[in-house]
Amino acid sequence: MNHPVLSSLLPVVLLIAIGFIAGQRQWIRTSAVKDLSNLVFVVLAPALLFRTMSTVHVEQLDFKPVTAYFVAAGLIFFGTLVLRGFSRTAAVLALASTFSNTVMIGIPLIGFAYGDAGLVTLFTLISLHSLVMLTLATVVLELAVMRESAADGQRAQRHMAATVALAVRNAIFHPVPLPILAGLLFAQTGLVLPAAVDRPLQLLGTAFGPLALVLVGVTLAQTAVGTHVRGALALAAAKNLLHPLLVALLGWALGLGGLPFAVMIVAASLPIGANVFLFSQRYAVAEDLVTAGVAMSTVLALATVSLVMALAGRLG
Template sequence: MLGILISILPVFLVVGFGYIAVRNKLFPDQSVDGLMMFAQNFAIPALLFRAMSTLELGEAFHPALFLSYYGGATVSFLLCLLGARLLFERPWEDSIAIGFCGLLANGLLLGVPVTEQAFGPEATESNFVIISVNSLYCYGLGITAMEIARARSSGGSLAQMPMRVLRAMFRNSLILGIGAGLLVNISGVTLPAFFTEALDMMARAALPAALFGLGGVLCFYRPEGDLRTIAWIVLASLVVHPTVTWLIGSATSLPEPGFRSAVTMAAMAPGVNTYLFANMYGVARRVVASAVLIGTAVSLFTTWVWLALLH
């Protein structure tokens, strides 16, 4: 088990370096925003474009892969949402933002590098397949639920809701990178070598820059708010999501490479975008931010356990 911990430790150390650098004023606060903007709007879309454009679509898109991962994500979403509403008596809008924490794991910034470190670079193919629909599914579900809740409380019309959901999703640079890559893959277009080499240079910088920036972003958060609610989110994200994914993957005989990727991705802490979602609607920001921070710290140890079981 020690070997597994050592294999994934570099991923968390890069996050830690970013945290320490920002906390000790060695890396300016405003530079974190610039670094994350570069990673999320340019380098990671380039990485996703290249992954999607070269993916073997027929072999990789296994229905059981989506069912296992997103089945677990949906259960985690409902558990967080209903727990926040029924156990902790939060308003519906707060509860949906808290539910979004259980839905959107940090699969891209943590799940991909952890899978690569634990199982090798070739093992990440199924990770990118999961990511290919992640924003569409998670933002589609989260935004739709939030818009219904807001219309219910304000008495507004739901007629404009589909357009608001689509507009919010397709402004996302990650979705654009994935969509463009799939179009190139399906069309069979051969891109010029100088262009793909430039994209590969960007892609190689994506995960190190994003992990370092993630550490800096986490430095801005403080563990505040209702600790019981935060513990509930962390439990759903780090235990329930991967457990349900494991059970569905086993029941559907998901092939081993996809099974490992699905469980590893499901075992990641809530992503930073969960805070951006809460901030967009101005609800449950302290609780969500604290869950991201605490969940990321705890996930070093829970990920170690899940990878030991997978090995």
């Protein structure tokens, strides 16, 4: 249990397992899952995101080590859209192939393996991770929703510029990007959250990770996972193996090395983050497949992250 990978991943697997048992025994019924998803997405996630970003000062961040990470994620994200076609399903699966569990798993894992120096690099990534990946996914999803609605005759076809403008507006005024932007703006003022505000936000944010993972387990219990094994394996392979491989290749091409490079490779190998499941719930698409993908990616990470860490140590 002292191994950093096992110490970080087993609690996540156990939380999903607890949710699975609760779902199987009907302690949490199907009718309640949507409400719990809204609680996590609309209340807990904004509290966590705002509080985390409220202490980030942009001028202190070193963006060089994370360049390879986001370039690799972008190649996979848009490559998925090209292969699967522009739709809500493709957008959610593209996010699943690129969005790492950097907080729940990444922080303890990197802390155990690389110490404070590694955490500095990881926190630089975390400060941008949700802002870049979730905002990108939201813009694409909002555009896809508009396109599908127009195709169904629910809306008149808009001029492309107007469509993009509305999608960006919907992406900003959204439970995920909005608290990130608000937290960043607050941090630049130099002010500190008063304890009476910070403490409730901390409590809400702390509840996010466990409840989100338990919710994955509940949905997993209500899902015929056997019918999604192949798709879940494909998502896990893209996230756990393809993403770190591309980061390693791009980092090598950019001349990166040392501890920051190793941390970015390992961060890219982290399993699919629970936020992807929440996006699939919110946009009502690929819920069963994403649920199976998150679970399989997390379980397989016990082996794949260990492999990537060993190889990253040599490259770094």
